[in-house]
Amino acid sequence: MRPEILYPFFADTISLPGVGGRIATLLEKIIGRRVLDLFWHLPVDIIDRSASPALTDITYDQIVTVEVTIDDHDIPPRGSKRPYRVWCHDDTGKLQLIFFHVKGDYIQRQLPEGELRLISGRVEVYNSQLQMTHPDYMLLPEQRGQIPGVEPVYPLTAGISGKVMAKIVRGALDRLVDLPEWQDAPLLKREGWPSWIEAMKNAHQPESPADLLAASLARTRLAYDEFLANQLALEIMRRQNQKKKGRSLIAKGPLKQQLLDNLPYQLTGAQVRSGAEIEQDLAQPFAMMRLLQGDVGSGKTVVALLAMLVAVGNGVQAAMIAPTEILARQHYAGLCQMTTGMEVRVAILTGRDKGKARALLLDDLQAGKIDILVGTHALFQKDVHYHDLGFAVIDEQHRFGVEQRMALSAKGRPGTTMDVLAMTATPIPRTLTLTAYGDMDVSQLTEKPPGRKAIDTRVVPLNRLDDVVQGIRRAVDAGTRAFWICPLVEESEVLDLAAAEERFRHLEQIFGPRVGLVHGKMKAKEKDAVMDHFVRGEISVLVATTVVEVGVDVPEASIMVIEHAERFGLSQLHQLRGRVGRGMEKSTCLLLYGALKGEAAKARLKIMRETDDGFLIAEEDLRLRGAGELLGTRQSGMPDFRVASIEEHGPLIAMARDDARLILEKDPDLNSDRGRALRVLLYLFERDEGVKYLTSG
Numbered sequence: 001m002r003p004e005i006l007y008p009f010f011a012d013t014i015s016l017p018g019v020g021g022r023i024a025t026l027l028e029k030i031i032g033r034r035v036l037d038l039f040w041h042l043p044v045d046i047i048d049r050s051a052s053p054a055l056t057d058i059t060y061d062q063i064v065t066v067e068v069t070i071d072d073h074d075i076p077p078r079g080s081k082r083p084y085r086v087w088c089h090d091d092t093g094k095l096q097l098i099f100f101h102v103k104g105d106y107i108q109r110q111l112p113e114g115e116l117r118l119i120s121g122r123v124e125v126y127n128s129q130l131q132m133t134h135p136d137y138m139l140l141p142e143q144r145g146q147i148p149g150v151e152p153v154y155p156l157t158a159g160i161s162g163k164v165m166a167k168i169v170r171g172a173l174d175r176l177v178d179l180p181e182w183q184d185a186p187l188l189k190r191e192g193w194p195s196w197i198e199a200m201k202n203a204h205q206p207e208s209p210a211d212l213l214a215a216s217l218a219r220t221r222l223a224y225d226e227f228l229a230n231q232l233a234l235e236i237m238r239r240q241n242q243k244k245k246g247r248s249l250i251a252k253g254p255l256k257q258q259l260l261d262n263l264p265y266q267l268t269g270a271q272v273r274s275g276a277e278i279e280q281d282l283a284q285p286f287a288m289m290r291l292l293q294g295d296v297g298s299g300k301t302v303v304a305l306l307a308m309l310v311a312v313g314n315g316v317q318a319a320m321i322a323p324t325e326i327l328a329r330q331h332y333a334g335l336c337q338m339t340t341g342m343e344v345r346v347a348i349l350t351g352r353d354k355g356k357a358r359a360l361l362l363d364d365l366q367a368g369k370i371d372i373l374v375g376t377h378a379l380f381q382k383d384v385h386y387h388d389l390g391f392a393v394i395d396e397q398h399r400f401g402v403e404q405r406m407a408l409s410a411k412g413r414p415g416t417t418m419d420v421l422a423m424t425a426t427p428i429p430r431t432l433t434l435t436a437y438g439d440m441d442v443s444q445l446t447e448k449p450p451g452r453k454a455i456d457t458r459v460v461p462l463n464r465l466d467d468v469v470q471g472i473r474r475a476v477d478a479g480t481r482a483f484w485i486c487p488l489v490e491e492s493e494v495l496d497l498a499a500a501e502e503r504f505r506h507l508e509q510i511f512g513p514r515v516g517l518v519h520g521k522m523k524a525k526e527k528d529a530v531m532d533h534f535v536r537g538e539i540s541v542l543v544a545t546t547v548v549e550v551g552v553d554v555p556e557a558s559i560m561v562i563e564h565a566e567r568f569g570l571s572q573l574h575q576l577r578g579r580v581g582r583g584m585e586k587s588t589c590l591l592l593y594g595a596l597k598g599e600a601a602k603a604r605l606k607i608m609r610e611t612d613d614g615f616l617i618a619e620e621d622l623r624l625r626g627a628g629e630l631l632g633t634r635q636s637g638m639p640d641f642r643v644a645s646i647e648e649h650g651p652l653i654a655m656a657r658d659d660a661r662l663i664l665e666k667d668p669d670l671n672s673d674r675g676r677a678l679r680v681l682l683y684l685f686e687r688d689e690g691v692k693y694l695t696s697g
């Protein structure tokens, strides 16, 4: 249960002064729905209004606060586009105030001729005249106190002005309350860190540019809080996993050799190594929690199968869960093929299986007539009972929440924890492994199966679309298959879909019935049907939204077109490109770009052209996103941090990990005073999944 003290933080922003339905909706899009989300929305700049030069001394554009006498008003005639101008002066020079779209006599009332006014805003020097467009403040000289010396500047959301945003965040900060200190007093003292509430206030009220730096004391403290919450949560889960006994599954019997004999290839060194690491874990009497990390096409499936066969050889059932129906079917087909002629019964269960067939399958499962069950979330539905499930493989593990992992574990033998092998195709930069997978051991497939040809990657402007289509047409006529991925439009599925449908209709005019379309809104059955047509070659061009991102294997496809590639994150581009280059043919990836706004977008496409190394790409992705790009975080499965920055605060992660271990060793259920404060921390950063496993004293 969330501590009461945090309730106000989790209230909707609409409860804040000045936030109505329209603004709340705008905020939700970019920042979030709750007051708490505004806490983490930190200023990126400051406006310093303390400069009060004489007008004659102003020689460059700057923000000033000046006291001037108001002179003439130059009022434009009704309907004119000309701005409204007001002249004013001090003892040394003149200044022109400029207003657009003035309605009524507002300016006359604000700036009566002959009176003194305090004006603050950005002065521009134009033709050696001073101009200020729409001053930020126009006050009486005695109201100087109303102008803050330094104002925070927040990252903006379309439709909300800087002034309004600052006011909204101020409103949110009024809800701040002091929280019990969760950090160790000696640590705070050593680092010179302020308390949480002070850190929040300082971070939002920067007084100099130095206060905006990630290295400022306030931001560093907040970052450490966040890493500590992250590491504590992971450590709680890890301890939870270790608490329960696992079972020792020892590799034996003929299955492994039979599989190796079945394979049309030799395992790579990395596959052999990872397989051995997994076997070793399985043999231990504790539960395994291992991550198998390997780029797309690195051959994770066969490693998973080797591990599942260890379970089967011990008379124990294994399950393999995939995030989508398509992937589950593909795994099923792959496993069936690899186990041809072996005494291993493989079955599949997804949301699509219903009625009698499903009932029969569940009976077989419970009777132990199925050795390996592949499927989607359906594998841990309530009425699915295993005979003796002892091992689970989770493919694309970042698509599953902790809850789901737990639900699957609950299907194991009571009193023991199941061995789990998680797999991901998302290479994670080394710095991130601790924060993302601190609760797991990691095996890596760093080497690809031999014989893969490099993918020829080209960056092409969208205005050459017609040439691209013609090129694909020639290739398709020669028997090639192509993926055509449609752009990501602002995280909106509806718009994604519209764009994909439009491209589909366009390509249909050229390719006729040889074009298919798949998108996330389709029913699983329809999606599979289209995929099937593509796999069998009845369709040559598959237009898709990013649903094909993970796992789908069509070796005959050798062209990947990604439209508006500049809108995708690096890791995602890499994943998509990995869909081709799986067959014998030489493959091509065409990155079509629209407008290349910003250096980061250019840099991303350049890296794609230059390298095919997933780990390198992940490092670069991180570096570029550090430069303010946030594309693709969702998809990449990297943990989201609200204040902490992996690049800037990275060294704190290991410190937080050690701290978390020490804390839980001394106070495993977080019941001491500090422990209770740490529970608040976990809720504050929404890393509270594990709290329910703690016993409260």
Ligand code: ADP
Residues within 6 Å of the ligand: 265, 266, 267, 268, 271, 294, 295, 296, 297, 298, 299, 300, 301, 302, 425, 449, 450, 551, 553, 582
């Ligand atoms: P991943 O799931 O890691 O993306 P897969 O397990 O789907 O990769 O394997 C990709 C392809 O590589 C499959 O067609 C598989 O048969 C093949 N493959 C796997 N291991 C090897 C190997 N050692 N040598 C040659 N081909 C391999």
Ligand code: MG
Residues within 6 Å of the ligand: 300, 301, 395, 551
């Ligand atoms: Mg795979």
